[in-house]
Amino acid sequence: MIQGSKRAQEGMTLIELLVALLILTVGVLGAAAIQLNALKYTDSSLMSSQASFIAYDMMDRIRANSGADYTVTPPTAGNLSIARDQDLYDFTTNIVNFGGPTATGTITLNLRVYTITITWDDSRAANATGTLRSFVLTSRATVDPVSGP
Numbered sequence: 001m002i003q004g005s006k007r008a009q010e011g012m013t014l015i016e017l018l019v020a021l022l023i024l025t026v027g028v029l030g031a032a033a034i035q036l037n038a039l040k041y042t043d044s045s046l047m048s049s050q051a052s053f054i055a056y057d058m059m060d061r062i063r064a065n066s067g068a069d070y071t072v073t074p075p076t077a078g079n080l081s082i083a084r085d086q087d088l089y090d091f092t093t094n095i096v097n098f099g100g101p102t103a104t105g106t107i108t109l110n111l112r113v114y115t116i117t118i119t120w121d122d123s124r125a126a127n128a129t130g131t132l133r134s135f136v137l138t139s140r141a142t143v144d145p146v147s148g149p
Helices: 014-064 083-099
Strands: 104-110 113-121 132-140
Touching: 014 083, 014 104, 014 113, 014 132, 083 104, 083 113
Parallel strands: none
Antiparallel strands: 104 113, 113 132
């Protein structure tokens, strides 16, 4: 504005407009980055929940059929006439369906305590290839026998 001019400035200058646009752009990009991170972590949490459901389902099946040995190698096909084989086949199928072909599941038994471990690739949430996550469930499948007096 020229010195001594009686006319007041009206409106915004181009520089003010560009600064406001820059601030708005940085804010929108920050919000988008936060949203993307939230989606990644939500997916990772979903995978953990699914692994938990699969492990608890398998533990319920072990308890229901407590006389069977669930530490054997899972069959490659289901067998409805043998509950243990069908349970193990369902277990491995559920793991592959939720975690992809690289996901694995193991069942071990030590002193009447079963340990179910499910491992899957969680590279998407960790932003690094080959990042594995595991869910481990340890539980006693049967009640200890009562000893007499």
